[in-house]
Amino acid sequence: MKTNRHNLRVALYGRFSTSRQNAASSADQLRAGEKYATQHGWTVVARFTDDAISGAYEHGRAGLQELKQQAMLGQFDVVVVESVDRLGRNVSEVTALYRRLKFHGIEVHTYTSGKQTDLVIAIMSSVAEAQLEEIAHKTRRGAKANILKKRSAGGRAYGYVSDPKLTADGKLDKGHQKICPEEAEIVRRIFEEYAIGKSPIEIARKLNLEGVPGPRRPRKKGEIQVPGCSQWQVITILGHASRGTGILHNELYRGWRVWNQRMYLKNPDTGKRVARQNPEEDIERIEDQDLRIVTEEQWNAVRKREAVIRANMKKRASGQEHNFRDARRPTSFLSGIIKCAACGGNVGLVLRDRWGCLGHHRGTNCTNNRTKRRDVVEQRILSGLIDRLVTGESIEIALQAYNEECQALYAQWLRQSDAGREKLASIDAQINNIMKAIEFAPDVSVLASRLTELSKERKALAEAIKPVPAPMPNLQHDFSALFHERVKNLGAVIGDPDHGREASDKLRSLIQAVEFRPGQARGEVSLTLVGDMAGILALAAGNDNLEVMTEAVVCPRNQM
Ligand SMILES: [Zn+2]
Incomplete structure (x- = not known):
């Protein structure tokens, strides 16, 4: 200092x-x-x-x-x-x-x-800090008080309906629950079937085939829920044993309310809320046998079956080179791009190294049971990109569309920013006038509020006016061969630990979608590749800055 x-x-x-x-x-x-x-x-x-x-x-x-x-x-x-x-x-x-x-x-x-x-x-x-603690404490106390009063803390579990009760002072207390007989029947059935060795996939698929509606998911903000369309999934049934999630792990079914299983923390870097498992001693349980759905024998039979499965998995893991569940899932340049033609859902790596409809393998109603070896699919898509997707003619057409679109976009930019600047100048003039008037005006309050308005408008406008970029050069016509060369090179380095990731990203940018359709014969799969001309042109031009290619760019999509 x-x-x-x-x-x-x-x-x-x-x-x-x-x-x-x-x-x-x-x-x-x-x-x-x-x-x-x-x-x-x-x-x-x-x-x-x-x-x-x-x-x-x-x-x-x-x-x-x-x-x-x-x-x-x-x-x-x-x-x-x-x-x-x-x-x-x-x-x-x-x-x-x-x-x-x-x-x-x-x-x-x-x-x-x-x-x-x-x-x-x-x-x-x-x-x-004290305020924060106070708030956290109050929330916890509130949840606990609810449990003690036999009311539900948090959402409604499958198998129960809310049971509003009249309080002494004549108000409706909506925090109570009672057993829903139809849903309770399904819960018991799931416990029994799992205990005798049925897999969660089988259980889910059968329930879906019978049209039994699954548990309602917690609604996301702004999401409209259609009644009766929720499907059973493996995760709904199985959940995570350690977190007490999933039908098979919900202790409410044996008449115990469990509270404080998880805490929610805000990640200071991202601001996102994440759930953390609380240590066992912090978890609180209160008995409420009115809500019991499964018998103690049914509950224990499921625990026994789980222990058997865990032991088998351990045996398999130690006997094999790697445990596929624990091994880091391989990523493919096709991840998230392939869609099931039957249900429209994602196709992903199932069964170790094969592509298949994730919905089908998680127990939804999708009938697409085909799988295809990972390397075969990737090879087909790669060769499709190289040989069939990009013909000289399709490149010509796409180029022309691209060049025209660029010119149109540029002209639009010019027009918009001209209009914006004119408006800005007019606001500045008005602000100037008010400033002059304020010097002489006896009562400036009216002028002041108008000034605030104008300043706000000016700020918004100034932010909206983006600088006009340099005009984009037209792309040249001779890169069909160049493109083939580049895709080939990318395909070659995909497994490379150093550059594989980057190559994979580039390849992804070339593909708009891949459709995974069950073929006529058993085990047959037909793949439809929809190329993204924007990505193809960008790669062929060897220019990563072709970000101007937006949705607005109308260009031919080629199919194979
Ligand atoms: Zn499907």
Whole structure:
């Protein structure tokens, strides 16, 4: 810290956050900071801003990063912000940055309350941390109280319906459940069939064939659920033993409510919620025999069968070179691209090294039972790409379409940005007029609100106007041979540990879809390859920057 307090160097940092009410724009924050610095006779030497939308973790904070770097280089003595919470996304980030700045002898000031001290930061973080704990505690306590009152904590399990009860004060309490006889029958059947050795696939397939509706999935936000269309799947029945999921592991069926099996944590890097298994001692169980569906014998028979399967798997794993369940699933350049022609679902690697309809193998109604060896499928698709998909003529047509589309797109860009700039100029003129009027007007409140409106509009518009890219050169016509060469090379390096991944990505970009259709004869599979001309042209041109090829690009799709 400089001893001369009259000539400190100031860095301003502003971050706009939509989560705040009456949020000041980052430019406004900088202006206020500037004023604060001037009042203290300091010199502003650096300005940093981030206009990321609050809560959107993927938006980097380039401004804040830059501030950190310059702080380490000793470029300034004071950081002025609107409030300390601008300095990070959460308390620990703010505290960390504050400590770092302090270490470099840099003070943090807010223009509303001046210099921030260790005490202020400490109080701020302890208050926030305590609040978080309080909230977590309350949620847990609430769930536990519900269980104690024999109400359901969380969602409804298969086999039960909600059973609203009138409370003493005449209100309807919807937290209670009772057994649904039809569904309970299915639960018992699943337990019995599994215990006598039927596989979850068999069980699921039979239920689906009989038209028994499966458990409702928890609805995703905005998703409309169609009644009666939920199918039984292996995962619904089997779940994960360790997590207590799946019909076969739900302890409610033996009359025990289980609570606090999992906790949800927010990943600080991505902001996503992830489930973690709680240790056994934290899991709480409360008996409620009114809800028992399977007998203790049925429950134990399933446990016995599971133990047998586990033992068999272990034996197989130790006897074989690798255990296919544990081995990392191989990825293929076709993963996620091949679709089942019968059900429209994904075709993936099933049975070790064969492609097949995932729906069929997970027990849905799909009848497509064909599988095909992985290398055969990949070879067919590769040779299809090389030999049949790209003929000289199809390249010609695609090229022409591409070049025309590029020109049209470019013209559209020009038109849009011209219109945008005109509008921007008109807003600027209006803002200027208002600024002039404010000097003379006795009551500026009306003008001020109009000014705010215009500024907002201007900001949005300025963001919408993208710089016009350089016109795209037309592609040349002679790359059919080049394309063949490149695909061949990609095919050759696919298994290569160093470049396989990249080659695989490139190949994927050439394929729009592959249809996996059961053929006439037993075991026969017909594959339909739909090439993506955008990817094909990009690869052939040896140019990865052909990102302009959007959905809008109409081009011939070739089939084989
Ligand atoms: Zn299928």
